[in-house]
Amino acid sequence: AQSVAQPEDQVNVAEGNPLTVKCTYSVSGNPYLFWYVQYPNRGLQFLLKYITGDNLVKGSYGFEAEFNKSQTSFHLKKPSALVSDSALYFCAVRVLYGNNRLAFGKGNQVVVIP
Amino acid sequence: DTAVSQTPKYLVTQMGNDKSIKCEQNLGHDTMYWYKQDSKKFLKIMFSYNNKELIINETVPNRFSPKSPDKAHLNLHINSLELGDSAVYFCASSIGGDPTEAFFGQGTRLTVV
Numbered sequence: 001a002q003s004v005a006q007p008e009d010q011v012n013v014a015e016g017n018p019l020t021v022k023c024t025y026s027v028s029g030n031p032y033l034f035w036y037v038q039y040p041n042r043g044l045q046f047l048l049k050y051i052t053g054d055n056l057v058k059g060s061y062g063f064e065a066e067f068n069k070s071q072t073s074f075h076l077k078k079p080s081a082l083v084s085d086s087a088l089y090f091c092a093v094r095v096l097y098g099n100n101r102l103a104f105g106k107g108n109q110v111v112v113i114p
Numbered sequence: 115d116t117a118v119s120q121t122p123k124y125l126v127t128q129m130g131n132d133k134s135i136k137c138e139q140n141l142g143h144d145t146m147y148w149y150k151q152d153s154k155k156f157l158k159i160m161f162s163y164n165n166k167e168l169i170i171n172e173t174v175p176n177r178f179s180p181k182s183p184d185k186a187h188l189n190l191h192i193n194s195l196e197l198g199d200s201a202v203y204f205c206a207s208s209i210g211g212d213p214t215e216a217f218f219g220q221g222t223r224l225t226v227v
Binding site: 034036042043044045046049088090101102103104106107 | 118147154155156157158159162170204206214215216218219220221
């Protein structure tokens, strides 16, 4: 079954420091991977996706993610975290061919400390 | 313009009642979804419709019945509400087929008392 895992529950980072949110995947075939962010009391917002091509994917709000096939990882990164980046981050993988049903990881709470 | 809109945003109701949540998307997408987010923030697919036809029906109780009058709307009707139904329900839409991103609504926080 296609799935993703987010091993950490919460990530604390000081404002201005690099931010990394980890995600590993388990898929058969080519993985289609996504990152979403959920701000408090809001819906999910799409950040970026990896379908094919360059392993480094750039997305919204200065975020990027690196697809690493050998480590089966798709970590989300931001060079300099802002307090406004404090939110819940979800990694997701497309489950079924021909359908965009997403399987989500458990989510990571990111807390950026001023 | 809101891409995926859900109503109501908050819903508080008593056990045993029947309620509906409405969802509309103006993106021209042909696939719509309902996801449930529980108190631990886990997100899980409930239903998926493609061009008004049911594609996915996960292990959801029969009390939950989605209805898609047209491809821009996917409503969720819940009968005989139970305490365990309390959650945030998200509607989403996407272009079917290719692996594109899904767009989510703001969510409906359902509280059953």
